[in-house]
Amino acid sequence: MATAYSATKFVQPLSLNATVNSRSHDKSLFDPFRTSSSFLGSTLKLRVNSVKFNQAIVHRRSAVVAVSEVVKEKKAKSSSNLLITKKEGLELYEDMVLGRSFEDMCAQMYYRGKMFGFVHLYNGQEAVSTGFIKLLKNEDSVVSTYRDHVHALSKGVPARAVMSELFGKTTGCCRGQGGSMHMFSKEHNLLGGFAFIGEGIPVATGAAFTSKYRREVLKEADCDHVTLAFFGDGTCNNGQFFECLNMAALWKLPIVFVVENNLWAIGMSHLRATSDPQIYKKGPAFGMPGIHVDGMDVLKVREVAKEAIERARRGEGPTLVECETYRFRGHSLADPDELRDPAEKARYAARDPITSLKKYMIENNLASEAQLKAIEKKIDEVVEDAVEFADESPVPLRSQLLENVFADPKGFGIGPDGRYRCEDPKFTEGTAHV
Numbered sequence: 001m002a003t004a005y006s007a008t009k010f011v012q013p014l015s016l017n018a019t020v021n022s023r024s025h026d027k028s029l030f031d032p033f034r035t036s037s038s039f040l041g042s043t044l045k046l047r048v049n050s051v052k053f054n055q056a057i058v059h060r061r062s063a064v065v066a067v068s069e070v071v072k073e074k075k076a077k078s079s080s081n082l083l084i085t086k087k088e089g090l091e092l093y094e095d096m097v098l099g100r101s102f103e104d105m106c107a108q109m110y111y112r113g114k115m116f117g118f119v120h121l122y123n124g125q126e127a128v129s130t131g132f133i134k135l136l137k138n139e140d141s142v143v144s145t146y147r148d149h150v151h152a153l154s155k156g157v158p159a160r161a162v163m164s165e166l167f168g169k170t171t172g173c174c175r176g177q178g179g180s181m182h183m184f185s186k187e188h189n190l191l192g193g194f195a196f197i198g199e200g201i202p203v204a205t206g207a208a209f210t211s212k213y214r215r216e217v218l219k220e221a222d223c224d225h226v227t228l229a230f231f232g233d234g235t236c237n238n239g240q241f242f243e244c245l246n247m248a249a250l251w252k253l254p255i256v257f258v259v260e261n262n263l264w265a266i267g268m269s270h271l272r273a274t275s276d277p278q279i280y281k282k283g284p285a286f287g288m289p290g291i292h293v294d295g296m297d298v299l300k301v302r303e304v305a306k307e308a309i310e311r312a313r314r315g316e317g318p319t320l321v322e323c324e325t326y327r328f329r330g331h332s333l334a335d336p337d338e339l340r341d342p343a344e345k346a347r348y349a350a351r352d353p354i355t356s357l358k359k360y361m362i363e364n365n366l367a368s369e370a371q372l373k374a375i376e377k378k379i380d381e382v383v384e385d386a387v388e389f390a391d392e393s394p395v396p397l398r399s400q401l402l403e404n405v406f407a408d409p410k411g412f413g414i415g416p417d418g419r420y421r422c423e424d425p426k427f428t429e430g431t432a433h434v
């Protein structure tokens with residue numbers, strides 16, 4: 001079992017770019033360049049070459065390389081020499097294509113006026129959602145952000161229910177009351193999208209606490225549920241992040257903090273906003289492993305996710321995983337995306353995670369071009385069906401307006417006439433028209 005401080009050994013260098021401030025190197029408790037350590041408490045070893053400190057600053061080995069070492073070792077041990085079976089590969093491919101096609105359709109529907117409010121798409125980041133969530137059981141929980149449609153789909157919420165929610169219809173997963181940023185499904189243990197950044201992290205920590213409480217206090221021995229908390233790089237500068245890392249490590253909660261570092265927080269570059277841009281290093285500061293992985297490679301994400309999820313399931317506590325990824329569209333559909341450098345966008349576009357998986361599967365005879373095309377066609381139909389279903393579904397009745405807003409819909413105040421204020425038809429006047 002990994003102890004809290006052995007966790008620091010998993011710190012690995014990150015190559016966001018050459019301008020990373022050297023202050024992040026000095027006097028670290030642990031020098032990743034000189035150590036060979038076990039990976040997340042497993043028997044796998046991260047082999048890191050010995051290099052001189054100064055060289056390390058100039059020619060920083062990427063942590064992506066470090067993770068690929070894990071992957072290489074795994075490859076060497078496995079009899080088939082591959083990281084996935086054919087069945088697993090097809091499932092990953094289908095989930096990623098579903099995420100991408102769904103989001104592309106959302107953009108079309110948004111510009112046709114079918115959706116209300118802000119809509120944030122996930123294009124480019126699919127390897128993170130698929131790489132992590134497809135390893136979960138239904139009882140495990142996922143907590144998302146406002147960029148939540150694809151997390152919901154990976155967790156098994158039907159495309160129809162997600163699209164209807166976006167259209168504000170009663171058949172949506174929140175009966176049309178949540179919209180794009182508030183996907184929720186009790187049935188699938190999707191514990192919400194959240195509009196405020198960082199808002200979901202304490203909710204996820206609470207869910208993980210529940211699992212531990214059920215197992216250890218209520219003696220439900222088979223309760224080994226894990227919670228994944230997804231959030232962005234910009235969110236890691238908020239207080240909830242630090243508070244929850246502390247609680248999760250203190251109580252050894254079964255949670256994985258998954259940072260989707262897409263290098264930008266709306267128009268603010270991560271490197272300009274953060275004193276030490278290597279987010280994964282903040283894990284060991286709280287006594288939990290921190291690992292950086294190439295978030296454009298679903299197979300690498302999956303290997304890291306497996307270790308972190310199993311570690312949580314074994315009761316060994318939380319892990320912080322930083323996935324370096326990129327969003328292929330603007331921050332939201334209202335963002336003209338004029339701030340990011342076209343060369344940067346092109347660099348990441350060339351590493352499209354779906355194209356990479358396709359290449360891997362074909363090169364390793366896990367699937368034929370025709371098989372993958374058939375999946376794409378099937379998903380096109382699923383997404384089109386979702387739109388038709390959402391379009392034909394009814395809008396909520398006016399009486400639904402205040403349902404599920406307060407625990408007791410009558411509990412929010414008695415007016416001067418002694419009657420509940422919500423019973424007065426004028427109460428909502430000027431604030432909503434339904």
Ligand SMILES: Cc1ncc(C[n+]2csc(CCOP(=O)(O)OP(=O)(O)O)c2C)c(N)n1
Nearest residue numbers: 147195196197232233234235262264265266
């Ligand atoms: C508490 C809070 N402060 C500010 C905002 C405004 N805001 C919306 S998105 C965003 C950037 C978040 O960036 P990041 O965490 O990197 O997530 P990404 O959008 O890149 O997925 C901010 C500051 C907010 N939603 N909530």
Ligand SMILES: [Mg+2]
Nearest residue numbers: 232233264265
């Ligand atoms: Mg971001």
